[in-house]
Amino acid sequence: MKVLITGGCGFVGSNVAIFLKKRNFSVSSLDNLSRKGSLFNLKLLRQSKIKNYKIDIGNYKKIKKIPKFDLIIDCCAEAAVEVSRDELDRVFDTNLVGTLNILKKAKKDKSKVIFLSSSRVYPIELLNKSYKFKSFKKSINTKKKINEDSSIQGARTIYGFTKLASEMLIEEFGYAYNIKYIINRCGVISGPLQFGKQDQGFVSHWIWKHINKSKLSYIGYGGHGNQTRDVLHVEDLCNLLILQIKNISKIYNKLFVVGGSTASYTSLKKLTFICQKITKNKISLTKKPKTSIYDIPCYISDNSKVSKVYKWRPKKNIYSIVKDTYIWLSKNKKNIKKYF
Numbered sequence: 186m187k188v189l190i191t192g193g194c195g196f197v198g199s200n201v202a203i204f205l206k207k208r209n210f211s212v213s214s215l216d217n218l219s220r221k222g223s224l225f226n227l228k229l230l231r232q233s234k235i236k237n238y239k240i241d242i243g244n245y246k247k248i249k250k251i252p253k254f255d256l257i258i259d260c261c262a263e264a265a266v267e268v269s270r271d272e273l274d275r276v277f278d279t280n281l282v283g284t285l286n287i288l289k290k291a292k293k294d295k296s297k298v299i300f301l302s303s304s305r306v307y308p309i310e311l312l313n314k315s316y317k318f319k320s321f322k323k324s325i326n327t328k329k330k331i332n333e334d335s336s337i338q339g340a341r342t343i344y345g346f347t348k349l350a351s352e353m354l355i356e357e358f359g360y361a362y363n364i365k366y367i368i369n370r371c372g373v374i375s376g377p378l379q380f381g382k383q384d385q386g387f388v389s390h391w392i393w394k395h396i397n398k399s400k401l402s403y404i405g406y407g408g409h410g411n412q413t414r415d416v417l418h419v420e421d422l423c424n425l426l427i428l429q430i431k432n433i434s435k436i437y438n439k440l441f442v443v444g445g446s447t448a449s450y451t452s453l454k455k456l457t458f459i460c461q462k463i464t465k466n467k468i469s470l471t472k473k474p475k476t477s478i479y480d481i482p483c484y485i486s487d488n489s490k491v492s493k494v495y496k497w498r499p500k501k502n503i504y505s506i507v508k509d510t511y512i513w514l515s516k517n518k519k520n521i522k523k524y525f
């Protein structure tokens with residue numbers, strides 16, 4: 186099977202590309218190399234004999250000229266929520282026009298599509314209501330989980346909007362042009378090959394700061410570090426994608442919530458503790474009580490549907506995720522420094 190991975194030099198894309206290549210898929214990538222770190226991942230792709238088409242996903246004239254693929258896995262986005270508020274044109278071109286272009290290409294070539302969506306499609310108000318802090322000093326109640334039927338009514342960040350609108354476009358193309366698709370609404374994903382920043386890839390960012398003994402801050406919710414997210418190891422995601430690819434002729438046009446769920450979640454405070462244990466470094470942590478209007482207290486995915494359909498569940502807990510990411514970051518410290 187010929188697979189094109191858009192954003193193939195990004196964190197998720199490069200992991201998926203290398204994973205599929207090892208399993209004898211014919212894999213290519215489409216990435217304009219705009220993300221810091223994508224050049225590092227490109228070298229790994231080249232070592233695995235994976236070609237990258239250096240094309241902007243907003244440029245359909247160029248996209249339509251590349252060969253035909255059986256499946257497109259769309260891992261291309263500007264995924265930082267704060268950036269999405271500041272760089273509207275670039276974010277709409279990449280995240281929304283990009284999806285449209287991939288769908289036009291899929292329509293032309295009769296390709297199937299797997300789309301990586303985001304938990305940020307859920308409205309901020311829903312998440313604020315679902316995960317109320319009794320006191321910022323106490324950990325949050327993580328029993329409430331978000332599933333496919335949770336409300337999508339309300340503002341959600343510009344990034345989240347582009348992901349939701351992309352989902353809708355995919356559904357329209359599925360209906361109008363018989364494109365078989367799968368949409369995965371993912372919570373936080375982490376693991377090796379991630380060049381984390383404060384608002385995108387916080388687990389990798391946290392570990393990197395610990396390795397380098399730099400400063401960090403608990404931002405928002407009183408500055409106590411109790412905000413919480415579920416985290417999915419990218420390898421667990423790759424294992425799910427393989428199941429989805431193998432079954433896509435039978436199981437298609439479905440949307441799944443996918444995340445670490447209760448098998449793997451962490452508050453920032455707990456993450457600090459794990460980082461201290463693994464890196465053996467203790468760093469200075471300041472409190473910044475106020476946060477962005479885009480911040481949310483907690484997010485935990487309900488994996489029930491995806492687990493039932495594919496008999497899949499995440500195997501790696503938060504400790505393993507931190508450990509695997511730490512091993513990769515520390516081993517490559519010298520070569521990757523310039524990308525952070």
Ligand SMILES: NC(=O)c1ccc[n+]([C@@H]2O[C@H](COP(=O)([O-])OP(=O)(O)OC[C@H]3O[C@@H](n4cnc5c(N)ncnc54)[C@H](O)[C@@H]3O)[C@@H](O)[C@H]2O)c1
Nearest residue numbers: 192194195196197216217219220223241242262301373374
């Ligand atoms: N990482 C997460 O925690 C997470 C969570 C939920 C959903 N997702 C989704 O998964 C996908 C992959 O995320 P990621 O963390 O790997 O992001 P990433 O930033 O590491 O990778 C995105 C890649 O897309 C490329 N790119 C950006 N704009 C482009 C453009 N205009 N044309 C061509 N290439 C372009 C970048 O160079 C980069 O290599 C995204 O769609 C994201 O929305 C990620």
